[in-house]
Amino acid sequence: MSQRELSELTGCDKSTVSVIIKRFEGIGLVERTMGASSGRRGRPSESLRISELSGLLMGVHLEFECLRFVAANVDGRPFASIDRPLPTTPSELGDDVRNGLEALCNEVGRSLSEIRAVGMTLPGLVGSAGGLAESSNLSWDTVAVPDLLRTKIGAPVYVDNDSNASTLAEHLFGVAADLSDFIMLDGSRGIGGGVFIDGRLYRGRSGFSGEMGHIKVVKDGRMCGCGAPGCLSAYICAPALVARSRRVPGISKFSDILAAAEAGNPDVRYLLEEAGQFLGVAMATLINVFDPPAIALGGIIAQIWPYIENSTRQTIQQNAMRTPAREYEIRISTISNSQIPWGGVTLALEGFSNLHPTDPLPW
Structure with a gap:
């Protein structure tokens, strides 16, 4: 867009916009191009765009x-x-991340010095200072x-829980881009989520919010990986669905469940309908507590x-109160199952572009 359009959009006067744009040009962040012809007489207007060579944002998952x-x-x-091998111990994480970033830069013909920010997602409870408090899936x-990475990477690093990062990505790039309030539910080996309130990701007092997979859906039910019984994750995550499908011939992995469901296998269809009931209990609880305009899945x-x-x-x-249950909507994510995950680079983008850099978990 043009400087005039930027001025109108931001409410800043033209001289202020001009000063800022000159600073951005000085660091190579934006470049000038000639806008598309409007069909009117005269020269096409000059436009500004973010330069593709202005740096890199890196995601580490x-x-x-x-x-x-x-x-x-x-x-x-x-x-x-x-993809690179998973570190066998936490002490190897710093070197492995550094080496992986270097390998990716080499593959795309760029250098480590071009990295503006790194976003790292972790499958577990991540504190407000970026440390991993616990992860039952990793046994860490x-x-x-932050201490493991601080001396290894020259760019700022932003660390958060993987589901929080997915929630932020859904707001910036996905089905929740037009929403300032919504709830996200997602996961694979475990179920997580995020709460977005007033245009911001709610992380809780210590950074541990959004653990939707541990909403209790069955009293004294199946044991969850967290060590407690009856959690949603114990019924609807991929390992739980595979374990509960063992009696069905030919089921050994999650993709087998999808194939059997597509083929109309009655046992698998029943299992999934039951899983939908457990999900409905958890979603009804979220609707009653938060009254969200939308839940993204x-x-x-x-x-x-x-x-x-249906179930x-x-x-x-x-299970939900009648009025809020009439006024919410369910949106299905279009980016959460992409081959290239969005969460890490979204954290990097949030940190890189945030006007208040002490806010989004930097260190």
Whole structure:
């Protein structure tokens, strides 16, 4: 857009916009181009855009089988990724992240010096200072992630829980882009989520909010990986669904469940309908507590939604208060199951562009 349009959009006077744009040009963040012709006589107007060569944002995803590295330009849109082996111990994390970032830079023909910010997602409870408090899936507890990375990476690093990062990505790039308030539910090996209130991700007193997978849906039910019985994750995450499908011939992994459901296998369809009931109980609780305008569903929940939608909606109607249950909507994520994950670069983008850098978990 043009400087005039920027002035109108921001409410800043033209001279202020001009000063800021000159500073941005000085650091290579924006570049000038000629705008498209309007069909009117005269020269096309000059426009500004973010330079694709103004730097890199990097996402680092500590997943259950690998470290996944994602590169994006400073607009936050991913364009390349690589996978590296998962560290066997937390002490190896700093070197492994550094080496992975270097490998990805080499692959895309860029340098480490171009990295403006790094966002790292962790599958567990992440404190407000960026440390991993606990992760039952990784069997890691009390890992001071900032201390492990501080001396290894020259760019600012922003660390958060993977579901919080997914929630933020859904707001910036996904189905919740037009919402200032919504709740996210997603996951794979476990179920997590995020709460977005008044245009901001709510992280809680210590950074541990959004653990939707540990809403109790069955009294004294199946044991969850957290060590407590009856959690939503114990019934609807991928390992739980696979374990509960063992009696069905040919089921050994989650993709087998999807294939069987698509083929109309009655046992698998029943299992998923039951999982939808458990999800409906949890969603009804969230509706009663938060009265959200929308709940976004991603990850494994988005994948099985065609088979659980009816039972989930019926259970919500049975358990949620009537008025809020009439006024919310369910939105299915279009980016949460992308081959290249968005969460890490979204954290990097939030940190890089935030006007209050002490706010979004930097260190």
